[in-house]
Amino acid sequence: MTAINSIDGLQKRVSRCPFNHWLGLEVVALSERGVQLRMPWRNEIVGSPTTGAVHGGILGCLVDACAGFAIIAATGESLATIDMRVDYHRPAAPGPLTAHGEIVKLGRTTGTADCRIFDERQELVASGRAVYLRREPPQDQ
Amino acid sequence: MTAINSIDGLQKRVSRCPFNHWLGLEVVALSERGVQLRMPWRNEIVGSPTTGAVHGGILGCLVDACAGFAIIAATGESLATIDMRVDYHRPAAPGPLTAHGEIVKLGRTTGTADCRIFDERQELVASGRAVYLRREPPQDQ
Amino acid sequence: MTAINSIDGLQKRVSRCPFNHWLGLEVVALSERGVQLRMPWRNEIVGSPTTGAVHGGILGCLVDACAGFAIIAATGESLATIDMRVDYHRPAAPGPLTAHGEIVKLGRTTGTADCRIFDERQELVASGRAVYLRREPPQDQ
Amino acid sequence: MTAINSIDGLQKRVSRCPFNHWLGLEVVALSERGVQLRMPWRNEIVGSPTTGAVHGGILGCLVDACAGFAIIAATGESLATIDMRVDYHRPAAPGPLTAHGEIVKLGRTTGTADCRIFDERQELVASGRAVYLRREPPQDQ
Numbered sequence: 001m002t003a004i005n006s007i008d009g010l011q012k013r014v015s016r017c018p019f020n021h022w023l024g025l026e027v028v029a030l031s032e033r034g035v036q037l038r039m040p041w042r043n044e045i046v047g048s049p050t051t052g053a054v055h056g057g058i059l060g061c062l063v064d065a066c067a068g069f070a071i072i073a074a075t076g077e078s079l080a081t082i083d084m085r086v087d088y089h090r091p092a093a094p095g096p097l098t099a100h101g102e103i104v105k106l107g108r109t110t111g112t113a114d115c116r117i118f119d120e121r122q123e124l125v126a127s128g129r130a131v132y133l134r135r136e137p138p139q140d141q
Numbered sequence: 142m143t144a145i146n147s148i149d150g151l152q153k154r155v156s157r158c159p160f161n162h163w164l165g166l167e168v169v170a171l172s173e174r175g176v177q178l179r180m181p182w183r184n185e186i187v188g189s190p191t192t193g194a195v196h197g198g199i200l201g202c203l204v205d206a207c208a209g210f211a212i213i214a215a216t217g218e219s220l221a222t223i224d225m226r227v228d229y230h231r232p233a234a235p236g237p238l239t240a241h242g243e244i245v246k247l248g249r250t251t252g253t254a255d256c257r258i259f260d261e262r263q264e265l266v267a268s269g270r271a272v273y274l275r276r277e278p279p280q281d282q
Numbered sequence: 283m284t285a286i287n288s289i290d291g292l293q294k295r296v297s298r299c300p301f302n303h304w305l306g307l308e309v310v311a312l313s314e315r316g317v318q319l320r321m322p323w324r325n326e327i328v329g330s331p332t333t334g335a336v337h338g339g340i341l342g343c344l345v346d347a348c349a350g351f352a353i354i355a356a357t358g359e360s361l362a363t364i365d366m367r368v369d370y371h372r373p374a375a376p377g378p379l380t381a382h383g384e385i386v387k388l389g390r391t392t393g394t395a396d397c398r399i400f401d402e403r404q405e406l407v408a409s410g411r412a413v414y415l416r417r418e419p420p421q422d423q
Numbered sequence: 424m425t426a427i428n429s430i431d432g433l434q435k436r437v438s439r440c441p442f443n444h445w446l447g448l449e450v451v452a453l454s455e456r457g458v459q460l461r462m463p464w465r466n467e468i469v470g471s472p473t474t475g476a477v478h479g480g481i482l483g484c485l486v487d488a489c490a491g492f493a494i495i496a497a498t499g500e501s502l503a504t505i506d507m508r509v510d511y512h513r514p515a516a517p518g519p520l521t522a523h524g525e526i527v528k529l530g531r532t533t534g535t536a537d538c539r540i541f542d543e544r545q546e547l548v549a550s551g552r553a554v555y556l557r558r559e560p561p562q563d564q
Contacts, residue, residue: 016190017187017188017189017190017196018184018185018186018187018188018190018196019185019186019187019188019196019198019199020188020196022185043159044159044160044163045159045160046158046159046160047158047159047160047161048158049157049158049159055158055159055160055161055202055205056202056205056222056225057160057198057199057201057202057203057204057205057206057225058160058198058202060198060201060202060205060225060227061196061197061198061199061201061202062198063198064196064197064198064201065198080229080232081197081229082228082229082364082392082413083226083227083228083229083365083413084197084201084226084227084229085224085225085226085367085508085552086201086224086225087223087224087527087528087535087552087554088221088222088223088224088225089527089528089530089535090528090530091221104510104512104547104550105510105512105513105547105550107512107513109391109415110364110415112510112512112550124527124528127527127528127535129508129510129552131364131365131413131510133391133392223505223533223554224506224554226367226411226508228386228387228394228411228413230386230387230389230394231387231389245369245371245406245409246369246371246372246406246409248371248372250532250556251505251556253369253371253409265386265387268386268387268394270367270369270411272369272505272506272554274532274533298472299469299470299471299472299478300466300467300468300469300470300472300478301467301468301469301470301478301480301481302470302478304467325441326441326442326445327441327442328440328441328442329440329441329442329443330440331439331440331441337440337441337442337443337484337487338484338487338504338507339442339480339481339483339484339485339486339487339488339507340442340480340484342480342483342484342487342507342509343478343479343480343481343483343484344480345480346478346479346480346483347480362511362514363479363511364510364511365508365509365510365511366479366483366508366509366511367506367507367508367509368483368506368507369505369506370503370504370505370506370507373503
């Protein structure tokens with residue numbers, strides 16, 4: 001178990017994933033407690049044509065990614081998501097979002113992490129949790 | 142409460158949403174019990190660079206969309222997602238996916254629907270559920 | 283992996299658990315697809331003093347038990363619950379409840395099962411899902 | 424919306440519920456951020472006959488109760504649980520448990536609250552979340 005200690009190192013790991021790359025996920029903070037990712041705006045992620053609010057599924061992508069990278073940063077491991085939950089608190093208006101991922105429990109077989117997503121005004125727009133199966137680190141690292 | 146009875150009518154509603162449009166979601170079946178959506182393959186939706194499997198968050202987008210359209214088809218209403226859950230059963234290999242959405246309970250204030258996602262070999266790759274707040278139909282329809 | 287094929291055999295396993303025993307859970311059906319448990323009424327399980335409806339947590343106990351026994355019946359194994367979700371569809375009026383548990387996916391490490399809970403009038407009062415970590419069968423069996 | 428400001432006032436509300444009363448739930452702290460409930464030990468709540476660990480469903484009862492009372496304390500309202508999730512982190516050995524409930528988001532129609540459950544050694548044994556439909560305060564108060 002080898003932690004990833006640098007923002008650059010974790011960014012490399014984040015961007016290796018094609019969909020995270022498409023979303024433009026950027027690692028903005030990294031500590032023992034968790035990680036912070038920034039997702040820029042892009043027009044394709046709109047869910048509601050009337051309000052322009054972000055698609056709920058995109059917020060789920062952020063939860064899965066950010067909660068997972070909180071564990072990956074702490075362990076260096078590869079993970080498989082067992083399940084994920086997202087609660088929607090208010091519509092996410094157009095603009096960049098920031099996601100805070102934090103480990104809840106790192107067990108022997110599974111790990112659980114939380115994610116909270118804030119808009120530009122620091123309002124909580126969604127929050128969620130995912131549980132992961134811990135696996136060996138990827139071979140190609 | 143006016144049901145949407147034609148595949149074309151529901152397809153129009155699905156494609157009005159920019160992210161559903163980007164995903165290329167296609168309505169392939171529609172009945173009183175639920176809806177069936179097809180999501181074509183595109184390279185950007187990969188989650189794992191080593192296996193090429195679909196990003197878990199994208200499967201969550203399908204759950205949110207397909208479960209929601211099962212209720213929208215039955216009611217014609219607009220919905221706000223309260224929360225969503227996704228369970229991942231096996232990696233979704235590259236290729237089109239089919240999602241089956243089905244209403245579990247349509248209450249006065251909220252509605253609950255399930256979604257099961259199958260790959261080309263008809264293997265269940267993920268399944269989930271979302272709960273929605275029922276709202277008035279969109280004005281611009 | 284040795285399935286439990288008789289109602290008596292599964293009932294013995296259900297009743298070994300002190301809280302299931304207190305709830306009076308009774309195995310009423312058992313097939314390859316799943317199990318059916320009956321929970322009799324008792325005054326202590328009321329959640330709402332004004333309506334007399336069953337406590338939501340008790341319905342969660344039924345989900346955890348019934349979804350789990352669907353997997354235990356198929357495998358004979360012991361399980362540890364990873365997580366559980368319950369959706370509440372309508373108040374469960376005083377009277378016996380019946381829970382239907384069904385396996386969604388039995389993986390190598392984890393298993394997922396659904397549970398639907400019906401009241402005496404066959405109305406769906408709650409439904410949910412749990413994910414379990416598969417473990418070796420208990421030594422003392 | 425009238426907050427419940429005293430431990431005695433909230434305890435009265437907790438104990439009005441027959442199953443909470445059976446569990447012996449005791450309000451031990453109350454602040455603007457949330458509530459803290461203590462659940463004493465009793466032999467009937469055992470889930471595992473081999474380890475003596477608490478039944479997972481009982482931990483769900485604590486999540487539903489404690490998350491709900493965090494909102495009830497802040498609003499004085501009556502709630503209906505829409506759904507609940509529980510993650511199990513380690514077996515809860517025999518002994519009293521303490522649950523910490525905290526509001527995540529209080530919306531106009533729904534409210535979301537978290538709950539974390541600790542054993543006597545202050546180990547996190549389970550955590551979860553519930554979403555509630557806000558209703559008028561009960562008439563009989």
